Amino acid sequence: MAGGLVALLDDIAALVRLAAASVDDVGAAAGRASLKATGVVVDDTAVTPRYVQGLAPERELPIIKRIALGSLRNKIVIILPVILVLSQFLPWLLTPLLMLGGAYLSFEGAERIWEAVSGHHRQEDAAAAVEARQEQTVVSGAIRTDFILSAEIMVIALNEVAAEVFWARAVILVIVALLITALVYGVVGLIVKMDDVGLRLTQHRSAGPQRLGRGLVKGMPVLLDALSTIGIAAMLWVGGHILVAGFDELGWHGPLGLVHRIEETGHAVPALGPVLGWLVVTLGSAIFGLVVGAVVVGLIHLVPRRRAGH
Numbered sequence: 001m002a003g004g005l006v007a008l009l010d011d012i013a014a015l016v017r018l019a020a021a022s023v024d025d026v027g028a029a030a031g032r033a034s035l036k037a038t039g040v041v042v043d044d045t046a047v048t049p050r051y052v053q054g055l056a057p058e059r060e061l062p063i064i065k066r067i068a069l070g071s072l073r074n075k076i077v078i079i080l081p082v083i084l085v086l087s088q089f090l091p092w093l094l095t096p097l098l099m100l101g102g103a104y105l106s107f108e109g110a111e112r113i114w115e116a117v118s119g120h121h122r123q124e125d126a127a128a129a130v131e132a133r134q135e136q137t138v139v140s141g142a143i144r145t146d147f148i149l150s151a152e153i154m155v156i157a158l159n160e161v162a163a164e165v166f167w168a169r170a171v172i173l174v175i176v177a178l179l180i181t182a183l184v185y186g187v188v189g190l191i192v193k194m195d196d197v198g199l200r201l202t203q204h205r206s207a208g209p210q211r212l213g214r215g216l217v218k219g220m221p222v223l224l225d226a227l228s229t230i231g232i233a234a235m236l237w238v239g240g241h242i243l244v245a246g247f248d249e250l251g252w253h254g255p256l257g258l259v260h261r262i263e264e265t266g267h268a269v270p271a272l273g274p275v276l277g278w279l280v281v282t283l284g285s286a287i288f289g290l291v292v293g294a295v296v297v298g299l300i301h302l303v304p305r306r307r308a309g310h
Helices: 002-036 038-052 057-089 091-118 131-160 166-202 207-250 254-267 273-309
Strands: none
Touching: 057 091, 057 131, 057 166, 091 131, 091 207, 091 273, 131 166, 131 207, 166 207, 207 254, 207 273, 254 273
């Protein structure tokens, strides 16, 4: 009886060790997958602050919270089930679907540039008379753009853990979705409220905090404008990269091959090789995204106007 009890306890201990090892493996895999997606996280962080520019300061954090919840819904409720099912039964469909998202991101970036150059602006930007309606428009637009970036993040993470069993993949991707969303929108919240922090510091008794506060107040509009520009570049970069990599996977190796050949030239420069190589890949992807986006912008905006003129 005692021997049986000891054997049972040994079995339970072995199961506990196995479960703990599985939890450790899932945590490590989630960490690796999250790290792989950090490039898109930077883009997501740069894109989001422009959505709250010009809105009432007291509404900034509530709007960011709504966008964050929408982003989490995108990742867990919509994207996660779809990519898990596709990866299990139709893995070849992931690339074309991701490329559609890349084309949309490229269109978004190119359209922003076209608006700046032509002076035309979207209706929701010009007709924001009712604050609640404007806020809903801002949130909807941000969640729409986030959907593409979130899909890219989740697919990158999925590729990193493709060898895991189905349920392990699901758990890891949920962890990645929670971590990435908290990171992105936590940083965005800090960025957009730094001017408020600056104002409080200007009221401090000491001269040092007052100077820091004035610097933050003066610097934040510049930072937000810069992030808006970075966000546009990021949409072109990510969208172009999705398209270039997708075409290569589907059999058209020309665009990615050209980028890699130029990248090798950059790597030949002593000391600066890795940096130049990265810049070349980034710039090449952005240019490709701009070209594709410009074509879509032309089809949507310019062609209908010419037809209407005739």
